[in-house]
Amino acid sequence: MVGTAWVASSSHAAPCDGPCRLLKSLPRCEIPVASAFDKNTIFPPRDDSDRYATPSDEQLEAFVRSLRAAVSGDRDAWGRAFEAGYLLCARPNEDTLLWRPAIAGSGWAIVALRAKGARPMIFEVPHPIYDAGTLRQGRYAYGAVSARALIASGTHRCANAGFTTCEGTTRVCSDRLEPYRESDVAHSERSMFHAAHRVLSDVYPRDKIISLHGMGDDGISLSDGTVIPTSSTSNVALLLFSLEDAFELELVTACNDAPGAAVSAHLCGTTNIQGRYTNGLSDHACTGTATAASDRFFHIEQSSAVRRRYRRVIRAIERVF
Ligand SMILES: [Zn+2]
Numbered sequence: 001m002v003g004t005a006w007v008a009s010s011s012h013a014a015p016c017d018g019p020c021r022l023l024k025s026l027p028r029c030e031i032p033v034a035s036a037f038d039k040n041t042i043f044p045p046r047d048d049s050d051r052y053a054t055p056s057d058e059q060l061e062a063f064v065r066s067l068r069a070a071v072s073g074d075r076d077a078w079g080r081a082f083e084a085g086y087l088l089c090a091r092p093n094e095d096t097l098l099w100r101p102a103i104a105g106s107g108w109a110i111v112a113l114r115a116k117g118a119r120p121m122i123f124e125v126p127h128p129i130y131d132a133g134t135l136r137q138g139r140y141a142y143g144a145v146s147a148r149a150l151i152a153s154g155t156h157r158c159a160n161a162g163f164t165t166c167e168g169t170t171r172v173c174s175d176r177l178e179p180y181r182e183s184d185v186a187h188s189e190r191s192m193f194h195a196a197h198r199v200l201s202d203v204y205p206r207d208k209i210i211s212l213h214g215m216g217d218d219g220i221s222l223s224d225g226t227v228i229p230t231s232s233t234s235n236v237a238l239l240l241f242s243l244e245d246a247f248e249l250e251l252v253t254a255c256n257d258a259p260g261a262a263v264s265a266h267l268c269g270t271t272n273i274q275g276r277y278t279n280g281l282s283d284h285a286c287t288g289t290a291t292a293a294s295d296r297f298f299h300i301e302q303s304s305a306v307r308r309r310y311r312r313v314i315r316a317i318e319r320v321f
Pocket residue numbers: 126127131212213214
């Protein structure tokens with residue numbers, strides 16, 4: 001019987017290639033994946049603290065190389081991560097590779113990559129402190145749907161007083177309309193968060209990327225990173241219909257017009273640079289305007305009531321992808 005069981009399991013086992021090869025060779029993570037995405041572990045720079053450290057070009061490049069090496073199963077990933085200021089470790093029992101800033105409190109992104117058996121979905125949490133509840137939601141999503149990856153910012157978006165050069169203005173950090181802060185990774189190309197987005201968006205071109213946000217208004221506002229009309233069978237429309245079914249008592253609207261869609265151009269994420277990057281503006285995501293949607297990037301704004309029902313949101317997304 002033992003021999004039979006062995007034959008059966010080995011014939012069904014998926015090949016361990018790419019990042020899976022690193023699960024056993026990298027140092028073991030000291031903490032579970034969920035703990036790495038906990039505010040108390042991240043120790044994020046607070047608003048107006050000026051404690052967020054903008055990474056250097058060399059650090060950004062090393063981080064990109066580390067991620068790319070890991071995806072191809074190259075052990076060089078550990079050394080490149082170290083050069084970037086990161087510790088890369090593995091959680092074999094969670095099939096996950098984990099990048100954490102070597103210096104806690106730097107504000108840099110935390111990245112989890114599922115090394116085998118991943119569903120082609122990448123969750124992003126660019127505003128973990130300001131958009132209360134989205135870090136918990138991302139952490140839940142990563143485990144609940146066996147997502148490919150989770151990328152979370154490690155800083156409050158208003159930590160630093162300095163501004164980015166990216167297009168767009170906001171009142172989120174002060175009473176005045178002003179450019180986005182350099183600590184706002186949804187609007188700063190010079191961030192580890194955006195570096196991770198670029199790599200994973202490129203190396204997994206079929207994956208869907210979901211950027212989780214919170215808003216003060218009621219309901220849910222969904223977009224594909226643009227306000228361009230779409231068809232009723234596009235992913236963004238299907239996602240809208242699934243969220244409408246899951247939240248019958250909430251106002252669920254889309255920024256993209258489609259037959260049967262409730263449309264409202266409300267907080268559409270058109271200046272979100274991760275969306276712009278994946279919608280074709282790879283070299284000028286900071287200042288360009290996307291003229292087409294890839295139908296792979298989804299920007300979801302949620303009221304505090306909706307965020308309290310974060311599991312229901314994730315299950316509605318999972319039903320589409
Ligand atoms: Zn946000």
